[in-house]
Amino acid sequence: MIKLTVNGHEHELETEPDTPLLYVLRDELALSGAKFGCGLGQCGACTVMLDGKAVFSCLTPLLLAAGKNVTTVEGLGTLEAPGPLQRAFIEEQAAQCGYCIAGMMMRAQALLVKNSSPTDAEIRAAMEPNLCRCGTHMRILRAIKRAAALIKTADAGAAGRARP
Amino acid sequence: MMNSVILSRRRVLAGAGALVVSFGAAHAIGQEGNTAQDMQSGARVSPPAPLPGSLKDAPLLDSWIRIDGDGGITVFTGKVELGQGIKTSLLQVAAEQLSVPLQALKLQTADTALTPNEGFTAGSHSMQDSGTAIMHAAAQSRIILVGEAGRRLGLPPDQLEAKDGFVQAPDGRKLSYGELVSEQILHVRAQPSSPLKHPNSFSVMNTPVRRADIPAMVTGAPAYVQDMRPPGMVHARVVRPPSYEAQLVSVDSEAVENAPGVLKVVRDGNFLAVIAVSEYQAVKAMRLLAAAARWDEKSALPRLSDLPNAILSLPSQDSEILRQGQPESSSGGRKLEAKYTKPYHSHGSIGPSCAIAEASGDQVTVWTHTQGVFPDRDAIAGMLHLPKENVRCIHAEGSGCYGHNGADDAAGDAALIARAYPNVPVRVQWMREQEHAWEPYGPAMVTHLAASLGDDGSIRDWQHEVWSNTHSMRPGGAGALLAAQHMADRVPAPPPKPLPLPEGGGDRNAIPLYKFPNARVVHHFLPAMPLRVSALRALGAYMNVFSIESFMDELAEAVGTDSVEFRLKHLEDQRARDTVAKAAEKFNWSAFQKRAGRGRGFGFARYKNLAAYCAIAAEVEVDRDSGRAKLVRAVAAVDSGQIVNPDGLVNQVEGAILQSTSWTLYESVSFDDTRITSIDWATYPIMRFAQVPESIEVHLINRPGQPFLGAGETAQGPAAGAVANAVAHAIGKRIRDLPLSGERIRQASM
Numbered sequence: 005m006i007k008l009t010v011n012g013h014e015h016e017l018e019t020e021p022d023t024p025l026l027y028v029l030r031d032e033l034a035l036s037g038a039k040f041g042c043g044l045g046q047c048g049a050c051t052v053m054l055d056g057k058a059v060f061s062c063l064t065p066l067l068l069a070a071g072k073n074v075t076t077v078e079g080l081g082t083l084e085a086p087g088p089l090q091r092a093f094i095e096e097q098a099a100q101c102g103y104c105i106a107g108m109m110m111r112a113q114a115l116l117v118k119n120s121s122p123t124d125a126e127i128r129a130a131m132e133p134n135l136c137r138c139g140t141h142m143r144i145l146r147a148i149k150r151a152a153a154l155i156k157t158a159d160a161g162a163a164g165r166a167r168p
Numbered sequence: 169m170m171n172s173v174i175l176s177r178r179r180v181l182a183g184a185g186a187l188v189v190s191f192g193a194a195h196a197i198g199q200e201g202n203t204a205q206d207m208q209s210g211a212r213v214s215p216p217a218p219l220p221g222s223l224k225d226a227p228l229l230d231s232w233i234r235i236d237g238d239g240g241i242t243v244f245t246g247k248v249e250l251g252q253g254i255k256t257s258l259l260q261v262a263a264e265q266l267s268v269p270l271q272a273l274k275l276q277t278a279d280t281a282l283t284p285n286e287g288f289t290a291g292s293h294s295m296q297d298s299g300t301a302i303m304h305a306a307a308q309s310r311i312i313l314v315g316e317a318g319r320r321l322g323l324p325p326d327q328l329e330a331k332d333g334f335v336q337a338p339d340g341r342k343l344s345y346g347e348l349v350s351e352q353i354l355h356v357r358a359q360p361s362s363p364l365k366h367p368n369s370f371s372v373m374n375t376p377v378r379r380a381d382i383p384a385m386v387t388g389a390p391a392y393v394q395d396m397r398p399p400g401m402v403h404a405r406v407v408r409p410p411s412y413e414a415q416l417v418s419v420d421s422e423a424v425e426n427a428p429g430v431l432k433v434v435r436d437g438n439f440l441a442v443i444a445v446s447e448y449q450a451v452k453a454m455r456l457l458a459a460a461a462r463w464d465e466k467s468a469l470p471r472l473s474d475l476p477n478a479i480l481s482l483p484s485q486d487s488e489i490l491r492q493g494q495p496e497s498s499s500g501g502r503k504l505e506a507k508y509t510k511p512y513h514s515h516g517s518i519g520p521s522c523a524i525a526e527a528s529g530d531q532v533t534v535w536t537h538t539q540g541v542f543p544d545r546d547a548i549a550g551m552l553h554l555p556k557e558n559v560r561c562i563h564a565e566g567s568g569c570y571g572h573n574g575a576d577d578a579a580g581d582a583a584l585i586a587r588a589y590p591n592v593p594v595r596v597q598w599m600r601e602q603e604h605a606w607e608p609y610g611p612a613m614v615t616h617l618a619a620s621l622g623d624d625g626s627i628r629d630w631q632h633e634v635w636s637n638t639h640s641m642r643p644g645g646a647g648a649l650l651a652a653q654h655m656a657d658r659v660p661a662p663p664p665k666p667l668p669l670p671e672g673g674g675d676r677n678a679i680p681l682y683k684f685p686n687a688r689v690v691h692h693f694l695p696a697m698p699l700r701v702s703a704l705r706a707l708g709a710y711m712n713v714f715s716i717e718s719f720m721d722e723l724a725e726a727v728g729t730d731s732v733e734f735r736l737k738h739l740e741d742q743r744a745r746d747t748v749a750k751a752a753e754k755f756n757w758s759a760f761q762k763r764a765g766r767g768r769g770f771g772f773a774r775y776k777n778l779a780a781y782c783a784i785a786a787e788v789e790v791d792r793d794s795g796r797a798k799l800v801r802a803v804a805a806v807d808s809g810q811i812v813n814p815d816g817l818v819n820q821v822e823g824a825i826l827q828s829t830s831w832t833l834y835e836s837v838s839f840d841d842t843r844i845t846s847i848d849w850a851t852y853p854i855m856r857f858a859q860v861p862e863s864i865e866v867h868l869i870n871r872p873g874q875p876f877l878g879a880g881e882t883a884q885g886p887a888a889g890a891v892a893n894a895v896a897h898a899i900g901k902r903i904r905d906l907p908l909s910g911e912r913i914r915q916a917s918m
Contacts, residue, residue, distance in 0.1 A: 039394065046600075049518055097382060101518075135854065137827065139824065140823055
């Protein structure tokens, strides 16, 4: 039995421990965001966050994720209430086929968690492991900048509200 | 060409009555027999004229637009969404011409059971063919509904207005489309021309509507065939041969059959696959099965280091596709010639190909990200020896394909495996190395260009020869599918054919848009295919435009003329001239200051000489030590006729520039004498964020009311020309062999 927390929900899994996290997310938990791209850690389509850090879920055995917090793109918001990073990608129309996008977003989220005001150079460097074949890169970069600004606005709003 | 007539609103409404009368005639005849044939005879009433876009092949309005009694409206297209945004732009066209809100429409994309057969979603044809058909069908449907409202309200149609899904009378009475529609009212043959809305009145077309499918992509909602999970679904993986000619000698599959979760091992000749309960069990079982298989391989591939000569030594079928004036006869004048080469390119989809199939009795249903559900259906039916009607192919989105990648093959794999394991949905996804090693590549090509210059510094004589394989081995016949080629009852690949002009294949865009007094263009079609090839975005246009635009710069330099000025000197087409001028102006071409290690370059073409115009100015930077070049910025101008979704168009062109830059600077399929060796992203590197430019600007030239000109591929060639010319400008040397790799640039600079 392996315990895994995904987007705040705890799961107990009977899955064989060598199974890459990607297959657990997709096939057992029915989370479609992380995608199979290469299975080799070369393209980043499978990127998710593990305890706040971006990892290739195709190369991360379930055993190494045990007891940790996994965040997937589903954890950033919903269709009805998209989170700031999701809103930014929609507002910039930062997708063509979109297959790489969930992985891009999780790589970007891990950056923004660590660094709320990344420079253009820092964003490019952080995104280096992820591939896009449609050539949507300019929009992805703009969306990440926009998300940083949106998150700041949201934080400022939250900080301004009275807390119990 | 579509027969669009742009009328003022008054003339539209005045004309509506006449149209309704002629529809009425066809309608009455149609109702007698209720068949398309009767519709055809109805067409005799008004002599047949060519119908616009894909209405030619599916002339009934309700093949495209269906309105339910409850007012629900569905738009049908035989095209598919490939990431180019047509699910949004086709609805924009329909909403505008139907006078309904965009949100009121649903779109049904290609499904062999439901939609018109529009062949392949390829060649930048979606807006030209399907968009044009839907535009006219929507406009004609609106007029029929207005006419019906007039009949019911006892008012002439020109006093009525269609708005937001209602037909309104001046006295305030209104009828909804749902109330007006009856079963047969749109079951009529389309007319050759339509009362289209005036572009000045557009509220949905030519606006940057957000794509409807992006929210699902960014929230992880199931958006792709890869994400489908029908109840009871099982997972399969294929074990492909290690090389093209390999024969399966033996396979001891006992250990695999006993592996956890394995349901079945499927062997049919050289076709080998395994089915398991879970996906990762299928992956592990595939690895075991691959290790257990013994193959006999043949060394049949050409020498990569000598690829251009290997291409040139293949037998060729030659055709002169242009002869103008007296080519080769010009005496005197300065002569230049150059040979350019291109390697094989991968489509390189980020998501390996995938399909789900379910077989039940002698019926098979396949969910596939193919570009052509109807041809793929025909191929699968042929492979399985089933009547076409027994196979249904339903399109579901996949990763971007940029042409004929492994999508059709994966659909064939799934169908064959599902027949061996019936009554449950079987999902097959290829592994990365399978996609890279087995997809049909964009062909390697060679061009030879020669020209002589007159005393006035213009081109007197132009010669262009191109050597190429076919650029389409798409399905239709079963032999196009890998599974059919590998099964015991094998169907060989059909003999390749050149694609006919004016669109062309290897000779696409080989005829320049530039005007020369004497010119000759020859297509050397090469039937023998050492590597598996088919359609990759822009087909031969990428290489021909790269060659033409490189050579134009070489000639401009020889006569000491600015390269933009030199192009304009040879361009008569005013829209071409406008496009070139716009890109040059926005790039600030004339004020460019050359810096060490930097260079600027220009490229232009009209895709296929009949689709969108595209001009690109680019600036590159070359690293002194590594020789690696990087695009710094690009400025494009595009004229694609009437714009439907400006942001969608910009997105397509931006993407095309980056993809073409990646092909041009970094990409090449590699192989040894037996096997493909570029089998992942380490051995087939493409552009990463470190190589992404600082900026890309796309400037659109709208042509209100003009036909849609396909734009999805228009930038591939011009971007290659602009980047190559900028590299030459940066290093002061011309490299004519693609890719313009760091190694080649370093050697050239020494």
